[in-house]
Amino acid sequence: MIQTIEHGPVRELRLDRPPANALSPELIVALRQAVEVAPREGARALVLSGAPRRFSGGLDVPLLLTLDRRAMDAVWRDFYGLLRALAASTVPIAAAITGHAPAGGTVLALFCDWRIVAAGDWAIGLNEVQVGLPLPPVIYRALQRLVGPRQAGRLALEGVLISPVEAASIGLVDEVVPPDQVVESAVAWCQKLLAVPQGALALTRREARAELVGFFGSDLSSELQEVSAAWWADETQRVLRGLVERLAQKKSSK
Amino acid sequence: MIQTIEHGPVRELRLDRPPANALSPELIVALRQAVEVAPREGARALVLSGAPRRFSGGLDVPLLLTLDRRAMDAVWRDFYGLLRALAASTVPIAAAITGHAPAGGTVLALFCDWRIVAAGDWAIGLNEVQVGLPLPPVIYRALQRLVGPRQAGRLALEGVLISPVEAASIGLVDEVVPPDQVVESAVAWCQKLLAVPQGALALTRREARAELVGFFGSDLSSELQEVSAAWWADETQRVLRGLVERLAQKKSSK
Amino acid sequence: MIQTIEHGPVRELRLDRPPANALSPELIVALRQAVEVAPREGARALVLSGAPRRFSGGLDVPLLLTLDRRAMDAVWRDFYGLLRALAASTVPIAAAITGHAPAGGTVLALFCDWRIVAAGDWAIGLNEVQVGLPLPPVIYRALQRLVGPRQAGRLALEGVLISPVEAASIGLVDEVVPPDQVVESAVAWCQKLLAVPQGALALTRREARAELVGFFGSDLSSELQEVSAAWWADETQRVLRGLVERLAQKKSSK
Numbered sequence: 053m054i055q056t057i058e059h060g061p062v063r064e065l066r067l068d069r070p071p072a073n074a075l076s077p078e079l080i081v082a083l084r085q086a087v088e089v090a091p092r093e094g095a096r097a098l099v100l101s102g103a104p105r106r107f108s109g110g111l112d113v114p115l116l117l118t119l120d121r122r123a124m125d126a127v128w129r130d131f132y133g134l135l136r137a138l139a140a141s142t143v144p145i146a147a148a149i150t151g152h153a154p155a156g157g158t159v160l161a162l163f164c165d166w167r168i169v170a171a172g173d174w175a176i177g178l179n180e181v182q183v184g185l186p187l188p189p190v191i192y193r194a195l196q197r198l199v200g201p202r203q204a205g206r207l208a209l210e211g212v213l214i215s216p217v218e219a220a221s222i223g224l225v226d227e228v229v230p231p232d233q234v235v236e237s238a239v240a241w242c243q244k245l246l247a248v249p250q251g252a253l254a255l256t257r258r259e260a261r262a263e264l265v266g267f268f269g270s271d272l273s274s275e276l277q278e279v280s281a282a283w284w285a286d287e288t289q290r291v292l293r294g295l296v297e298r299l300a301q302k303k304s305s306k
Numbered sequence: 307m308i309q310t311i312e313h314g315p316v317r318e319l320r321l322d323r324p325p326a327n328a329l330s331p332e333l334i335v336a337l338r339q340a341v342e343v344a345p346r347e348g349a350r351a352l353v354l355s356g357a358p359r360r361f362s363g364g365l366d367v368p369l370l371l372t373l374d375r376r377a378m379d380a381v382w383r384d385f386y387g388l389l390r391a392l393a394a395s396t397v398p399i400a401a402a403i404t405g406h407a408p409a410g411g412t413v414l415a416l417f418c419d420w421r422i423v424a425a426g427d428w429a430i431g432l433n434e435v436q437v438g439l440p441l442p443p444v445i446y447r448a449l450q451r452l453v454g455p456r457q458a459g460r461l462a463l464e465g466v467l468i469s470p471v472e473a474a475s476i477g478l479v480d481e482v483v484p485p486d487q488v489v490e491s492a493v494a495w496c497q498k499l500l501a502v503p504q505g506a507l508a509l510t511r512r513e514a515r516a517e518l519v520g521f522f523g524s525d526l527s528s529e530l531q532e533v534s535a536a537w538w539a540d541e542t543q544r545v546l547r548g549l550v551e552r553l554a555q556k557k558s559s560k
Numbered sequence: 561m562i563q564t565i566e567h568g569p570v571r572e573l574r575l576d577r578p579p580a581n582a583l584s585p586e587l588i589v590a591l592r593q594a595v596e597v598a599p600r601e602g603a604r605a606l607v608l609s610g611a612p613r614r615f616s617g618g619l620d621v622p623l624l625l626t627l628d629r630r631a632m633d634a635v636w637r638d639f640y641g642l643l644r645a646l647a648a649s650t651v652p653i654a655a656a657i658t659g660h661a662p663a664g665g666t667v668l669a670l671f672c673d674w675r676i677v678a679a680g681d682w683a684i685g686l687n688e689v690q691v692g693l694p695l696p697p698v699i700y701r702a703l704q705r706l707v708g709p710r711q712a713g714r715l716a717l718e719g720v721l722i723s724p725v726e727a728a729s730i731g732l733v734d735e736v737v738p739p740d741q742v743v744e745s746a747v748a749w750c751q752k753l754l755a756v757p758q759g760a761l762a763l764t765r766r767e768a769r770a771e772l773v774g775f776f777g778s779d780l781s782s783e784l785q786e787v788s789a790a791w792w793a794d795e796t797q798r799v800l801r802g803l804v805e806r807l808a809q810k811k812s813s814k
Binding site: 180182185189192208211282 | 419420454498503507510
């Protein structure tokens with residue numbers, strides 16, 4: 053589900069779960085492990101990428117709707133664990149957003165160090181609220197850290213999906229490059245950081261990431277309980293199941 | 307002093323205290339009550355508007371200067387209560403800034419969810435310091451939340467009044483529209499939020515507003531004492547009374 | 561080492577330590593004293609300027625490398641004391657960035673109220689990491705306060721030096737003016753603040769600076785120990801000594 057490609061000291065973790073790189077429980081756990089193990093295996097920086105036109109479609113809702121409460125609670129815990137692993141990574145991580153990145157796709161990028169997106173007509177943003185899911189607080193804070201309270205409110209409350217160019221204009225992503233250069237640009241960004249004295253970089257980066265890592269510093273079990281309760285709320289289940297039905301009908305009508 | 311106009315589930319509260327919609331003690335109390343009572347009466351979102359060319363002239367200084375210390379302390383307490391009611395509203399509030407909004411006029415908008423301003427040559431900004439009033443801390447923080455520490459410092463220390471276009475360029479307002487569309491644009495913004503699943507919206511909005519609501523979370527009585535002391539400082543009284551005299555002379559010379 | 565030039569109530573402190581206005585231990589102490597004594601001597605605002613084309617080259621690394629640990633610890637303590645004096649100044653301070661301001665040069669400006677830079681091909685930014693020095697936490701926070709977490713991360717981790725125009729575009733400086741107008745523009749900014757009621761200004765400015773001053777509110781001795789340890793780290797010493805050697809060779813080859 054994850055291809056590992058070495059670019060010298062920079063390791064690319066390429067999401068590989070067709071068709072849309074949706075995040076299944078297994079992919080969430082595997083990605084967390086891949087992020088945590090990389091520095092121990094000698095990677096000095098990471099690039100998180102996806103397929104051309106498909107970075108990640110976010111949580112695999114049709115699959116998750118088949119889970120019971122206990123299994124779904126584990127998914128949320130693991131997803132938070134993945135976000136924490138990205139935030140607290142001891143090596144820099146650049147997101148190479150190769151295509152569509154709605155909801156969970158954009159969420160992954162929020163917790164990386166740098167976000168480079170392929171030019172194109174991709175959907176980027178936090179549209180959780182549109183599908184009935186409140187944006188979890190730790191994700192809201194990471195969003196607000198990047199784009200400020202005003203844009204964070206707009207993006208999260210309206211649940212809009214925006215283009216790479218608009219995302220760059222408000223700081224939700226950092227660079228827009230031609231699609232065939234998105235991975236190499238992310239690798240180049242990593243190499244730029246690897247060219248500076250590494251002790252100085254590590255301490256400065258610790259400071260730069262302190263707020264983001266701090267979001268995970270307190271006990272999040274009550275937050276996870278709220279996130280779980282929201283998932284099982286009648287409204288949320290109805291909207292999510294309606295969404296999945298429409299997707300299924302679309303598929304079967306082809 | 308306040309017209310109530312229903313746009314389906316969106317209730318418009320239109321300030322109606324000619325000539326300038328200046329905030330009298332009664333209007334402050336009435337607006338707070340109108341904001342707090344609206345959700346209980348079925349309003350699912352609010353638009354705060356004013357008269358064409360006059361959103362609100364801010365505190366009614368000539369009137370307030372006739373009050374003694376006890377009455378003036380009550381005004382500040384009520385004004386803080388109004389700002390808290392706007393911040394903590396359980397339904398979204400869009401400001402439809404129909405015209406001039408100096409000082410207190412802009413302050414009201416800071417605590418709403420979204421700010422749409424009529425295109426035109428209106429004065430927007432926090433010019434309190436120019437008339438001898440220090441910007442109260444809770445208002446400074448709300449300003450800084452929207453525009454960041456750098457612009458907040460500039461606006462508050464210089465006490466400049468700026469145009470709608472400049473206000474939009476620094477994030478002090480969110481949209482500039484033709485004057486005859488400002489109310490309908492604010493209603494449309496509310497309707498956009500009412501179209502998403504409401505449970506998800508409410509929880510996400512709670513997170514989006516947490517910092518703003520938090521400004522009122524601690525005991526503000528010592529802050530209110532400082533605000534009161536500043537109002538009665540010799541410098542402030544001299545500047546305010548000079549201002550009122552000049553306004554009176556201008557009127558009588560017409 | 562510091563010229564004092566009075567512009568009415570505005571006192572200009574002009575760094576005068578040729579050739580590059582590098583910060584020696586003596587200049588650091590002298591500048592702190594000059595900032596602290598100015599209000600007591602009647603100055604109502606300050607302008608911090610440098611030489612044409614040379615605002616300040618930052619810490620005088622060749623000189624500091626001759627110091628032992630005890631002396632170097634004192635330098636860091638004094639430098640923090642200088643930054644605190646700038647942050648906590650009871651009178652407004654405008655930086656008139658007359659030319660190059662790498663590393664420590666830009667750091668001084670971060671703690672002022674306003675930053676006006678001469679148009680030109682000057683190097684501005686926090687390139688500490690490039691020369692092996694982690695950016696001290698208090699400086700990182702001041703940087704982040706001005707430009708936000710996203711740009712702060714980029715500037716500090718990449719250690720890039722940027723032009724005045726780019727610095728203005730991200731909020732690292734506030735105005736770019738022709739070189740022969742940089743000091744008078746800074747004086748004019750001060751005069752603008754001196755024209756508003758001063759009691760109201762002082763209280764509003766206290767609020768505007770509260771976060772910045774607060775960075776120095778907790779006990780910073782453990783932070784200073786970390787900063788000292790970083791200075792004496794093998795990597796840092798090697799990079800700094802390499803830098804000084806290259807500078808010496810460049811000089812002797814002329």
